Amino acid sequence: MRRSAFLLTGLALGLSLAAPAEAQQRTRLTVYTALENEQLAPFKQAAEAAVPGIEIAWVRDSTGVITARLIAERQNPRADIVWGLSVFSLLQMEALDMLEPYTPAGAQALRPNMRSDRNPMTWTGMDAFVSAVCFNTVVAQQRNLPRPSTWADLLDPRFRGQVVMPNPNSSGTGFLTLAGWIGAMGEQNAWQYMTRLHDNIQVYTHSGSAPCNNAARGEYAVGLSFDMRSVALRNQGAPIEIIIPTDGVGFDLEATAIMRGTRNLDAARRLADFAVSRPAMELYGRYYALLALPGVEPTVRGYPAEFAQRLVNADFREIAGQRERILREWASRFDGKSAPR
Amino acid sequence: MSDAVLGERLPQPRPPRGAPAGPPVRIAASLDQRLMQAGLWLALAFLAISLALPMGMLLARAFQDAQGGFVGLANFATYVTTPSLVRSVWNSVWTAAVTTILVVPLAFAYAYALARSCIPFKGIFRAVMLVPILAPSLLPALALIYLFGNQGMLRWMLFGENIYGPWGIVAAQVFYCFPAAAIILSVALSTADARLYEAAEALKAGRFRIFLTVTLPGAVYGLVSAGVVVFTLVVTDFGIPKVIGGQFQVLATDVYKQVVGLQDFNMGAVVGMVLLLPAIAAFALQRWAEGRRAGTLTGRATPYIPRPRRARDLPLLVLCITVAALLLGIVGVAAWGSLIRFWPWNLSLTLDNYEFSRFDASGWGAFLTSIEMSLLTATIGAAIVFVVAYLLERAPQATRGARLLRGAVGFLATAPLAIPGLVLGLAFILFFNHPANPAGIIYGTLAILVLNSLVHFYTVGHLTAATAIRQLDPEFEAVGSSLKVPAWTTFGRVTVPICLPAILDIWVYLFVNAMTTVSAVIFLYGPDTKPASVAVVHMDEAGQASAAAAMACTILAATAAVKILHVAMGGAVDRLTQAWRRR
Numbered sequence: 067m068r069r070s071a072f073l074l075t076g077l078a079l080g081l082s083l084a085a086p087a088e089a090q091q092r093t094r095l096t097v098y099t100a101l102e103n104e105q106l107a108p109f110k111q112a113a114e115a116a117v118p119g120i121e122i123a124w125v126r127d128s129t130g131v132i133t134a135r136l137i138a139e140r141q142n143p144r145a146d147i148v149w150g151l152s153v154f155s156l157l158q159m160e161a162l163d164m165l166e167p168y169t170p171a172g173a174q175a176l177r178p179n180m181r182s183d184r185n186p187m188t189w190t191g192m193d194a195f196v197s198a199v200c201f202n203t204v205v206a207q208q209r210n211l212p213r214p215s216t217w218a219d220l221l222d223p224r225f226r227g228q229v230v231m232p233n234p235n236s237s238g239t240g241f242l243t244l245a246g247w248i249g250a251m252g253e254q255n256a257w258q259y260m261t262r263l264h265d266n267i268q269v270y271t272h273s274g275s276a277p278c279n280n281a282a283r284g285e286y287a288v289g290l291s292f293d294m295r296s297v298a299l300r301n302q303g304a305p306i307e308i309i310i311p312t313d314g315v316g317f318d319l320e321a322t323a324i325m326r327g328t329r330n331l332d333a334a335r336r337l338a339d340f341a342v343s344r345p346a347m348e349l350y351g352r353y354y355a356l357l358a359l360p361g362v363e364p365t366v367r368g369y370p371a372e373f374a375q376r377l378v379n380a381d382f383r384e385i386a387g388q389r390e391r392i393l394r395e396w397a398s399r400f401d402g403k404s405a406p407r
Numbered sequence: 408m409s410d411a412v413l414g415e416r417l418p419q420p421r422p423p424r425g426a427p428a429g430p431p432v433r434i435a436a437s438l439d440q441r442l443m444q445a446g447l448w449l450a451l452a453f454l455a456i457s458l459a460l461p462m463g464m465l466l467a468r469a470f471q472d473a474q475g476g477f478v479g480l481a482n483f484a485t486y487v488t489t490p491s492l493v494r495s496v497w498n499s500v501w502t503a504a505v506t507t508i509l510v511v512p513l514a515f516a517y518a519y520a521l522a523r524s525c526i527p528f529k530g531i532f533r534a535v536m537l538v539p540i541l542a543p544s545l546l547p548a549l550a551l552i553y554l555f556g557n558q559g560m561l562r563w564m565l566f567g568e569n570i571y572g573p574w575g576i577v578a579a580q581v582f583y584c585f586p587a588a589a590i591i592l593s594v595a596l597s598t599a600d601a602r603l604y605e606a607a608e609a610l611k612a613g614r615f616r617i618f619l620t621v622t623l624p625g626a627v628y629g630l631v632s633a634g635v636v637v638f639t640l641v642v643t644d645f646g647i648p649k650v651i652g653g654q655f656q657v658l659a660t661d662v663y664k665q666v667v668g669l670q671d672f673n674m675g676a677v678v679g680m681v682l683l684l685p686a687i688a689a690f691a692l693q694r695w696a697e698g699r700r701a702g703t704l705t706g707r708a709t710p711y712i713p714r715p716r717r718a719r720d721l722p723l724l725v726l727c728i729t730v731a732a733l734l735l736g737i738v739g740v741a742a743w744g745s746l747i748r749f750w751p752w753n754l755s756l757t758l759d760n761y762e763f764s765r766f767d768a769s770g771w772g773a774f775l776t777s778i779e780m781s782l783l784t785a786t787i788g789a790a791i792v793f794v795v796a797y798l799l800e801r802a803p804q805a806t807r808g809a810r811l812l813r814g815a816v817g818f819l820a821t822a823p824l825a826i827p828g829l830v831l832g833l834a835f836i837l838f839f840n841h842p843a844n845p846a847g848i849i850y851g852t853l854a855i856l857v858l859n860s861l862v863h864f865y866t867v868g869h870l871t872a873a874t875a876i877r878q879l880d881p882e883f884e885a886v887g888s889s890l891k892v893p894a895w896t897t898f899g900r901v902t903v904p905i906c907l908p909a910i911l912d913i914w915v916y917l918f919v920n921a922m923t924t925v926s927a928v929i930f931l932y933g934p935d936t937k938p939a940s941v942a943v944v945h946m947d948e949a950g951q952a953s954a955a956a957a958m959a960c961t962i963l964a965a966t967a968a969v970k971i972l973h974v975a976m977g978g979a980v981d982r983l984t985q986a987w988r989r990r
Contacts, residue, residue, distance in 0.1 A: 107768055131929055134833070134930070138672065138836040141840065144850070233664070236667065278950065283750055284751055285552070285557045303753045397491055
């Protein structure tokens with residue numbers, strides 16, 4: 067019995083080793099990403115068409131899981147390149163010396179605040195996503211809630227128990243929202259704002275997409291999340307409106323970086339070149355409203371014309387440096403402090 | 408292969424053929440004993456590589472800073488001075504205790520009805536009790552939201568209370584832990600010596616007295632095991648608190664926060680270590696229960712056959728129907744959820760949600776990956792788990808070294824229960840991805856998912872096997888060895904057939920858990936090996952709840968099919984191997 071178990075183990079090993087060994091001429095790049103699921107197929111298709119000789123093998127997960135995986139695998143990286151991950155994660159990895167320095171062809175043309183300030187660069191931006199409010203219009207009507215257009219509007223006592231946001235200690239989206247408030251209001255005022263908002267918040271969720279999903283299901287009227295999240299939900303028929311508050315929103319970049327230690331450096335560089343090219347930017351523009359390459363018109367709809375002006379000025383490196391202190395402060399003020407209502 | 412290894416450990420001089428009658432018997436027994444000893448060493452090596460070393464590497468992080476320098480107990484100091492972290496310990500303990508107090512008696516009554524009464528439809532009840540673990544935990548969580556959420560159909564039942572919070576956690580955990588407790592208890596109650604009951608009746612003991620003095624003592628080990636398992640499952644599970652717990656902090660969500668939110672593996676390791684405390688407590692408790700056990704099924708035992716008695720059977724039947732209806736109802740709501748367009752705004756029915764490639768690049772491929780992975784996990788796992796449990800129960804303990812070895816293997820077999828999947832997944836990355844580890848070739852392949860699931864779900868299988876083996880009198884082996892039958896023959900001809908139902912239970916348990924697991928494999932799957940359970944999480948995160956429910960229902964269909972097959976086969980197996988239990 068035991069012997070057959072060992073035989074089976076051996077067989078299993080053999081089978082699983084044989085699978086990746088299928089002959090391929092193209093270089094297979096393992097690409098770690100936090101892109102949305104529906105973006106994977108078009109991105110892969112476009113990249114493989116534009117860069118001959120590569121094949122993209124995605125490993126996709128939420129920002130937190132992918133970042134934790136990358137850092138845990140640091141001693142022996144499995145990813146060749148990261149394409150579509152929060153710049154905060156990449157800066158964390160830069161500090162751990164995990165990124166391969168390389169300035170992709172044409173990267174100098176990117177907006178200065180949307181590319182690495184090192185030479186050669188360690189990462190290049192793709193597009194910006196912003197914190198946003200998912201507002202359920204049906205629930206709002208039932209409860210007679212006004213449509214909020216600024217962050218300050220959410221302090222209205224009528225929203226008591228109707229607001230959900232991600233816990234910044236669990237979710238990158240939560241931190242993005244928090245960093246946006248600090249950027250827009252100054253730190254002192256931001257803490258005051260959060261203390262007052264805390265009274266209206268029903269739940270701090272662990273996942274960054276849960277607030278918008280919950281708002282879409284009508285569990286709550288207001289979910290603080292990011293802009294991309296709502297599109298899929300609205301397409302399915304959720305009665306939600308996406309609101310980008312006019313009093314300043316935080317933003318995060320999706321970015322590209324080559325992993326130090328990749329065994330396919332050449333192919334990874336060619337993909338990094340593609341990731342900053344105009345055709346790639348046009349692709350990003352189908353989903354995002356602000357692109358790293360100036361002069362490319364995004365084709366995504368539903369964004370206000372003066373959208374870019376609502377973004378707060380952000381020095382990513384400085385925010386990343388303060389992240390730990392800010393999160394600790396947040397935890398001591400709000401985390402688990404309130405018993406569930 | 409293993410025989411060759413074992414062969415080297417065997418004593419060289421064999422007794423000559425014509426040796427006097429006395430000594431050869433002893434030497435034959437000692438050959439068995441050496442074999443068993445060697446088997447235990449192999450088990451230790453296996454558990455060391457797949458559990459102890461990875462966990463050791465991760466837990467070492469608790470004493471390091473982010474750069475890997477040694478910082479002693481500094482991280483622990485930070486931990487105990489952070490009030491929100493310490494509060495989680497209490498939250499975890501009390502929700503787990505409440506869940507245990509609710510689940511164990513309920514599961515005991517249910518298992519008692521199956522084993523010791525004459526209610527009809529036992530096969531169906533036996534299958535239905537597993538329903539909660541047949542689907543990913545997202546399914547009951549979604550069902551609870553559909554039923555009791557703010558737009559829920561039965562929201563009025565909460566009288567204005569909110570499902571998100573500790574009571575939501577307890578409700579979902581009771582549902583989720585019921586099968587584990589019921590499995591262990593039904594094994595514990597399935598064997599009894601009728602002579603004890605006859606004696607008790609002859610002594611004119613009342614029914615209640617018989618229950619207290621015969622039935623309960625026979626099931627103490629099972630009760631303790633079930634309690635320990637439920638308590639630890641609740642403490643380590645993070646899926647339910649994450650979805651339904653709101654901001655109610657527990658230890659398992661703290662690990663998630665530290666690892667996934669903050670990428671602080673050091674603090675994650677500290678919380679992971681705190682989480683191991685229940686395991687150590689559980690181990691101690693189990694040792695204590697072990698000291699009080701006795702083989703309930705001796706070689707002279709006559710099997711206990713329940714006789715119909717309305718006063719007992721009717722209430723038990725009502726109980727079983729109620730429990731089964733609740734379990735099926737929750738799953739039924741989720742299955743309906745997979746067929747609607749968008750909860751709660753558009754409830755028209757559709758099959759589109761089952762076209763998975765619309766939602767996830769891996770489409771139906773993820774489902775096939777899961778099937779392959781689960782078949783391997785269950786088959787390899789059931790064999791290893793049962794053999795190791797047998798060795799633990801029957802290997803000689805004459806020397807101090809032997810007892811230490813047995814203690815070590817026993818601890819490693821119980822420990823996985825206390826390890827949250829998240830922690831185990833990270834530990835696997837650190838260990839198997841290490842550049843110096845030759846076992847690293849399995850990294851990123853299906854093999855590492857199989858190994859991980861096997862270890863992750865080791866304990867319940869182990870306890871089931873141990874409970875079953877424990878009920879066999881060692882006399883069987885003694886008789887075997889006095890007839891000069893080698894131990895492995897007794898094992899193959901007596902132990903395995905008698906325990907076949909338990910082995911099949913273990914196989915099914917491993918299969919369904921490998922089909923539904925998320926927390927560990929989410930760190931380990933590669934570009935071609937994304938399992939369906941992970942796809943469920945991804946689709947739910949993308950707001951495609953109906954598609955997530957559809958994939959979860961597909962998983963449920965596979966696991967339910969296996970379970971139905973198991974029940975059908977169970978009848979045949981029973982006729983073949985358990986006929987002796989009947990008179």
